[in-house]
Amino acid sequence: MRTAIVTLANVAEPVVRQLKALLPEARVYGRVGRVDWCDEHFKLASVLLPSLYREGVTIVAVCSSGIAVRCLGPVLADKHLEPPVLSVASDGSSVVPLIGGHRGANALARQLADHLGAHAAITTAADVTLGVALDEPLPGYRLATPEHYPNAVSRLLAGETLCDGSDAPPVVGEGVNTLPQGGDALSIRVTASNLDSEPGCLHYAPQCHVLGVGCERGCDPDELVELVTSSLKSADISPASIAAVVSLDLKSDEPAVHELAARLGVPARFFDAPTLARERARLANPSDVVESEVGVPGVAEGAALAAVGADGHLAMEKCKSARATCAVAARAEGVFDAVSFGQPRGSLHLIGTGPGQADWRLPAVDRVLAECTDLVAYGYYVDLLGAAAANKTVHSFSLGEEELRSRRALELAAEGKTVGLVCSGDPGVYAMGALVFELVERGGVDAWRRVEIVTTPGITALQAASARIGAAIGHDFCAISLSDLLTPWVVIEKRLEAAAMGDFVVAFYNPVSKKRDWQLPKAREILLSGRPASTPVVLARQLGRAEESVTTTTLGELDSTQVDMFTVVLVGSSQSRAIPRGDGGEWVYTPRGYNRKAGVEL
Numbered sequence: 001m002r003t004a005i006v007t008l009a010n011v012a013e014p015v016v017r018q019l020k021a022l023l024p025e026a027r028v029y030g031r032v033g034r035v036d037w038c039d040e041h042f043k044l045a046s047v048l049l050p051s052l053y054r055e056g057v058t059i060v061a062v063c064s065s066g067i068a069v070r071c072l073g074p075v076l077a078d079k080h081l082e083p084p085v086l087s088v089a090s091d092g093s094s095v096v097p098l099i100g101g102h103r104g105a106n107a108l109a110r111q112l113a114d115h116l117g118a119h120a121a122i123t124t125a126a127d128v129t130l131g132v133a134l135d136e137p138l139p140g141y142r143l144a145t146p147e148h149y150p151n152a153v154s155r156l157l158a159g160e161t162l163c164d165g166s167d168a169p170p171v172v173g174e175g176v177n178t179l180p181q182g183g184d185a186l187s188i189r190v191t192a193s194n195l196d197s198e199p200g201c202l203h204y205a206p207q208c209h210v211l212g213v214g215c216e217r218g219c220d221p222d223e224l225v226e227l228v229t230s231s232l233k234s235a236d237i238s239p240a241s242i243a244a245v246v247s248l249d250l251k252s253d254e255p256a257v258h259e260l261a262a263r264l265g266v267p268a269r270f271f272d273a274p275t276l277a278r279e280r281a282r283l284a285n286p287s288d289v290v291e292s293e294v295g296v297p298g299v300a301e302g303a304a305l306a307a308v309g310a311d312g313h314l315a316m317e318k319c320k321s322a323r324a325t326c327a328v329a330a331r332a333e334g335v336f337d338a339v340s341f342g343q344p345r346g347s348l349h350l351i352g353t354g355p356g357q358a359d360w361r362l363p364a365v366d367r368v369l370a371e372c373t374d375l376v377a378y379g380y381y382v383d384l385l386g387a388a389a390a391n392k393t394v395h396s397f398s399l400g401e402e403e404l405r406s407r408r409a410l411e412l413a414a415e416g417k418t419v420g421l422v423c424s425g426d427p428g429v430y431a432m433g434a435l436v437f438e439l440v441e442r443g444g445v446d447a448w449r450r451v452e453i454v455t456t457p458g459i460t461a462l463q464a465a466s467a468r469i470g471a472a473i474g475h476d477f478c479a480i481s482l483s484d485l486l487t488p489w490v491v492i493e494k495r496l497e498a499a500a501m502g503d504f505v506v507a508f509y510n511p512v513s514k515k516r517d518w519q520l521p522k523a524r525e526i527l528l529s530g531r532p533a534s535t536p537v538v539l540a541r542q543l544g545r546a547e548e549s550v551t552t553t554t555l556g557e558l559d560s561t562q563v564d565m566f567t568v569v570l571v572g573s574s575q576s577r578a579i580p581r582g583d584g585g586e587w588v589y590t591p592r593g594y595n596r597k598a599g600v601e602l
């Protein structure tokens, strides 16, 4: 989960630095003009805090509780969101969990207070009065009846007592043993079996089971979910006792398996065929048919047994529906307080950083980056990401090693990692996106096809250039790369002729490089065949970066020695206009035809 530390004044810097030391992944937002040390500046807390909240970011606001509450007031009504929100006094003396007490805010407040030597102002009634958070069991346990929690807590708070709380192992921390006992209305039960649940019973399930599944390609998720639900019921196994869903790696891109894991709220993990084959002797229902199809005699039982290890055992033999199977294995003893077996489905995020500056990057990019374990990129792009790329394993490549970079990203994702392949601008525009899909198509590596690939777009250079200069792409436009390294020049020339004939606004990517200097003059000549020498041209260099420059000229005067590989060149259509602006420069825009509608000549 992403965390933001928000600070309004320089006096809080020592506290902010201490918080950042404890939460190195957190992004520090500082009020512009008031705070020097931060990752990103903001103008208005009343804009920043609601937007972080809506994105589900954990907020640690180093300011008064009053400021934080007022800023968040308008968005608090939506109870579905509720990420943890805390305020911290600017001298570090108090930490107040404001929102989401039982979604991590109380726990985080205690952690921060310990670190700062401060007081955690916990006000949640159950925690304070009962001394225990009954809805936050220890890792390895789950509350199987969360619907009974509010009723049980209010009854405890009203003075009712537990009947057999003292018998329960400390699934919610030692505090449970201090709850008042002696009554007969409320109970805590800890069992991996199903309970006929009554409102007065809090049922905690130890996560000691692993659910193995198999299914045919394209199996309806509902079929698998129904099979699992009815099988667990017959075997008297509580769904809350399932720690993970496991299967064969060939199924790692099977929607039904992921849907099932999501509905159970547990991770999905996968094993390769040799690992499952080693379970042959322990299978209760080996199948020759399955073996001939996928190379192992049992997927559901084999995967469940592989997960629980040599001293675990089958707790539910294979059950079948028309297209799916499931089985459950149990640990010899104890619970899974973390899932360390098998491999997750890897994912590859094609990430566009936009041209450079951080606030031209989609918020979704930061969210995705927070999830990535590994980044694959040309080093400069990682530098552009700044703090957002901190604490990742970075695999740097030089410019020109595009295929190596894309292969490496796919390999890492196929190993189960969450990989970000970072591109400037948009990852699909003259960047690595297309190459990744090309490698998937021609690569001959099956595991690459099973990787989850997600593209997060970015502002491409032509949009940034048009925005800086006005509205140069206000009417039909096209992009042409002048690099003939991969595309034969005859093809490029044909497109130039077509663009000239179609009177498109044209954006030239890769216009010039040290070795390629004649293409831009040639392109200019071709475009001049279809539009006047006075056509406005925009040279936009290093957009969004410290060295940015945006200048205008005309097609007649376009001098390719003023252009380099960090420049995108926008050539107007015959309709594009350059108009003076107050500061002595020019706006360039391409009219859409409203003037004709209004009967006005431009």
Ligand code: SAH
Binding pocket: 355, 356, 423, 424, 425, 426, 427, 428, 429, 430, 431, 459, 460, 461, 462, 508, 509, 510, 511, 540, 541, 542, 543, 544, 545, 564, 565, 566, 567, 568, 569
């Ligand atoms: N994926 C990138 C394009 C990569 S191709 C995007 O969507 O923007 C590289 C070319 O893009 C450069 O030669 C230049 O023409 C253009 N370009 C990329 N970033 C730029 C920037 N910040 N300023 C100006 N041009 C840029």
